[in-house]
Amino acid sequence: MLVDEGGRKFPVVAKKGMTEVRRLGVIDGDKLCRLSLGDRLDVGGRRFVVLRPSLNDLLSMIERKAQIITAKDSFLIPLHLDIACGSRVVEAGVGSGALTLVLLKAVSPEGRVFSYELRADHADVARRYVEMSGDGACWEPHLGDVCTEDLPKDVDAVVLDMPTPWDALANAVKALRAGGHICCYVPNANQLEQLVNAMRGSGLTEVYSFETIQREMVVHEGGVRPSFENLGHTGYLAFGRKV
Numbered sequence: 719m720l721v722d723e724g725g726r727k728f729p730v731v732a733k734k735g736m737t738e739v740r741r742l743g744v745i746d747g748d749k750l751c752r753l754s755l756g757d758r759l760d761v762g763g764r765r766f767v768v769l770r771p772s773l774n775d776l777l778s779m780i781e782r783k784a785q786i787i788t789a790k791d792s793f794l795i796p797l798h799l800d801i802a803c804g805s806r807v808v809e810a811g812v813g814s815g816a817l818t819l820v821l822l823k824a825v826s827p828e829g830r831v832f833s834y835e836l837r838a839d840h841a842d843v844a845r846r847y848v849e850m851s852g853d854g855a856c857w858e859p860h861l862g863d864v865c866t867e868d869l870p871k872d873v874d875a876v877v878l879d880m881p882t883p884w885d886a887l888a889n890a891v892k893a894l895r896a897g898g899h900i901c902c903y904v905p906n907a908n909q910l911e912q913l914v915n916a917m918r919g920s921g922l923t924e925v926y927s928f929e930t931i932q933r934e935m936v937v938h939e940g941g942v943r944p945s946f947e948n949l950g951h952t953g954y955l956a957f958g959r960k961v
């Protein structure tokens with residue numbers, strides 16, 4: 719990625735020839751390819767440093783075709799679903815792929831993430847960021863409806879982030895191994911009520927839900943306070959387990 723003097727970050731795949739960088743314009747790829755990490759690059763009178771993006775950098779730069787699951791929520795999902803290196807996970811929908819990146823990091827290098835998405839334009843955005851993450855070898859994307867597709871069997875976990883997750887529960891529960899976990903993410907409280915009732919009705923146990931509030935602190939000498947620009951409500955996470 720290129721980082722400007724104001725700390726703004728721009729993802730770029732280093733390749734020869736004129737290279738388009740989103741929100742920045744076209745840069746000379748030959749020049750970029752000759753640089754090492756930490757080197758300076760001048761573009762149109764602006765100064766940039768070349769760095770390899772961390773997972774958090776990629777998530778902050780991701781193009782939002784659809785609403786993404788932000789890091790304060792997504793990083794809790796592998797913990798509550800007991801996802802680790804080697805796990806097999808089904809996910810839907812893919813959207814811009816923000817959650818996909820977190821799941822891939824958790825299962826890599828030996829696991830598998832099977833992602834289902836209805837819209838090709840959303841899947842294309844996700845594909846670009848998965849390529850940049852370097853964890854693409856563990857990814858199996860599918861264009862299709864998670865409610866009706868033939869899902870892989872005996873998976874360790876399922877994550878549903880789609881407008882009507884209750885419609886996919888029957889197929890998702892069928893895909894889970896005994897003891898496997900499921901998480902659904904919904905932005906609205908009325909959706910959460912419908913979802914949790916449906917999860918209980920699907921025979922899932924250990925059903926619980928929460929939202930996470932993260933308060934950034936502004937720290938100056940002699941002045942420490944919560945930021946005025948808090949990331950407020952994003953969504954509710956609901957969990958369950960097949961026993």
Ligand SMILES: C[S@@+](CC[C@H](N)C(=O)[O-])C[C@H]1O[C@@H](n2cnc3c(N)ncnc32)[C@H](O)[C@@H]1O
Binds near residue numbers: 787818864865
């Ligand atoms: C909110 S976005 C997902 C965002 C994603 N989790 C992220 O963190 O970037 C919801 C996505 O679900 C997809 N979707 C809706 N219904 C679906 C279904 N039945 N099967 C697969 N994908 C579906 C939509 O096309 C949309 O891209």
